[in-house]
Amino acid sequence: MNYKLDFTPVLDGLPSLLTACLGTFALAIGGMILAIIIGIGGVMLRDSKIAPIRWFIKSFVEVIRNTPFLVQIYFIYFALPLAGLRLDPTPTAIIALGINGGAYAIEIIRGGVQSISRGQIEAGLALGLHKTQVFRLIVLKPALRAIFPSLTSQFVLLTLTTSIASAISAYELTSVAQQIETSSFRSFEVYGVVTVFYLVISWLMMRAFGMISTRYFSYPVK
Amino acid sequence: MTGQSSPAATAAAMISMVGVEKWYGDFKALTDIDLSVRTGEKIVLCGPSGSGKSTLIRCINHLEAYQKGEIRVDGILLGDSARTIDAIRREVGMVFQQFNLFPHMTVLENCMLAPMRSLRASKAEAEATARKLLARVKILEQADKYPAQLSGGQQQRVAIARALCMQPKVMLFDEPTSALDPEMVKEVLDTMIGLAEEGMTMICVTHEMGFARQVADRVIFMASGAIVEEAPPAEFFTRPRHERTRAFLGEILRTH
Numbered sequence: 335m336n337y338k339l340d341f342t343p344v345l346d347g348l349p350s351l352l353t354a355c356l357g358t359f360a361l362a363i364g365g366m367i368l369a370i371i372i373g374i375g376g377v378m379l380r381d382s383k384i385a386p387i388r389w390f391i392k393s394f395v396e397v398i399r400n401t402p403f404l405v406q407i408y409f410i411y412f413a414l415p416l417a418g419l420r421l422d423p424t425p426t427a428i429i430a431l432g433i434n435g436g437a438y439a440i441e442i443i444r445g446g447v448q449s450i451s452r453g454q455i456e457a458g459l460a461l462g463l464h465k466t467q468v469f470r471l472i473v474l475k476p477a478l479r480a481i482f483p484s485l486t487s488q489f490v491l492l493t494l495t496t497s498i499a500s501a502i503s504a505y506e507l508t509s510v511a512q513q514i515e516t517s518s519f520r521s522f523e524v525y526g527v528v529t530v531f532y533l534v535i536s537w538l539m540m541r542a543f544g545m546i547s548t549r550y551f552s553y554p555v556k
Numbered sequence: 557m558t559g560q561s562s563p564a565a566t567a568a569a570m571i572s573m574v575g576v577e578k579w580y581g582d583f584k585a586l587t588d589i590d591l592s593v594r595t596g597e598k599i600v601l602c603g604p605s606g607s608g609k610s611t612l613i614r615c616i617n618h619l620e621a622y623q624k625g626e627i628r629v630d631g632i633l634l635g636d637s638a639r640t641i642d643a644i645r646r647e648v649g650m651v652f653q654q655f656n657l658f659p660h661m662t663v664l665e666n667c668m669l670a671p672m673r674s675l676r677a678s679k680a681e682a683e684a685t686a687r688k689l690l691a692r693v694k695i696l697e698q699a700d701k702y703p704a705q706l707s708g709g710q711q712q713r714v715a716i717a718r719a720l721c722m723q724p725k726v727m728l729f730d731e732p733t734s735a736l737d738p739e740m741v742k743e744v745l746d747t748m749i750g751l752a753e754e755g756m757t758m759i760c761v762t763h764e765m766g767f768a769r770q771v772a773d774r775v776i777f778m779a780s781g782a783i784v785e786e787a788p789p790a791e792f793f794t795r796p797r798h799e800r801t802r803a804f805l806g807e808i809l810r811t812h
Contacts, residue, residue, distance in 0.1 A: 451654075451656075453652055453654050453656040454656055454658065456619050456652070456656065457650075457652060457656035457657075457658070457715075458658075458670075459617075459619065459645065460617055460619060460645060460648075460649070460650040460719075461645070461669070461670035461674060461718070461719070461722060462642055462645040462646040462670055462674035462675075462722060463669075463670060463673055463674055464638075464642070467673055467674075471669060471673065472658055475660045476658075476659055476660050479660070553659065553660050553702050553704075554702050554704040554705055555659055555704045556704045
């Protein structure tokens, strides 16, 4: 091997790489918030009395889960302006990540909701609570607890998927890395460092979810 | 205990069921149920499994829909509209075989939830009521524990207190002691006896015949979705009229 490692361009670019991590976090956290809203809302609407709403949710989940994210983000970025909706790359990426993560979240959270016994729901109804109150106050928390590990890995995946937002040049780690790489040709060094950054970001995310879990889901169960 | 068996006029009844029928698809779960329960009356409902006794009480608070006949609770006709269903559920408390306490809430929170969300009670009001009723079922010292930290008997007493927090006019018990270890049955039955003595209108699906003897104004025996026989306990246990009742009592008194 006569490739000479040269980290100078990466070291020079370190401040901008570190700042770009904030962009990655912003995309990830924005995407997750949207995904959890879509996930919970979708689960509620999936059993709606109105058939077209049910069909919409089911088709939405099928379409999103069976098409590539790269195509989805391009579609939103290039197709929406044709419909008169022009968004910057970063909001576009957050919407795309939220929609994509939301479709998976619907399926994951639905599994949790199904694990809640019928008796819990009946107890709530018998106490005079409405269906939506029963869902929100009685079903949701134990359901989220049951699937929290799956939701965590899905959201770590969402965090890593933010790198695809570089395709529409949203501001995040991979696009900044690409810029440094293009101007320096130090691909190995740049992506080596970026790999480590992503590892740390994933680890931080998992820690954060672990803390949320202990904070909200640590009630004793048999 | 009044020991009277004649049903009061429908108008004065707390619960009245007239010609109620229920199907699950092609299976007829309830056949022509006529039942009138006076205010303060205690009914014990028994019968072999699958006889429709749980289905019957679950129709009263519309956990099960019925297809024919009429159910009234405190004068309110139980229809399909969400408003009447809600109105009736607020007046009818229910205790389940599996307790069904909410695992993510403390005992106190379990008791405060419905009064705050359904009756719009203030937090302070709801807490005061909850503490009073938890004291009444002798479990106030566990108020800050989670359901999983309690024994089955304790959980069921909390479930009774939780239902009482809604100040119901009627209490329905669906085999409240069937899931309990034998040593915990008594504490739950004692709580129910206390409630009966205070004049609560109660319908209890149970095989606890000692409880029926002590508390019931009427014992109703069901089989195959129909009411076969009803009588005050003294008569029911000593002179059952129907062959199926005799066979059932023979079974149950042998095993208890």
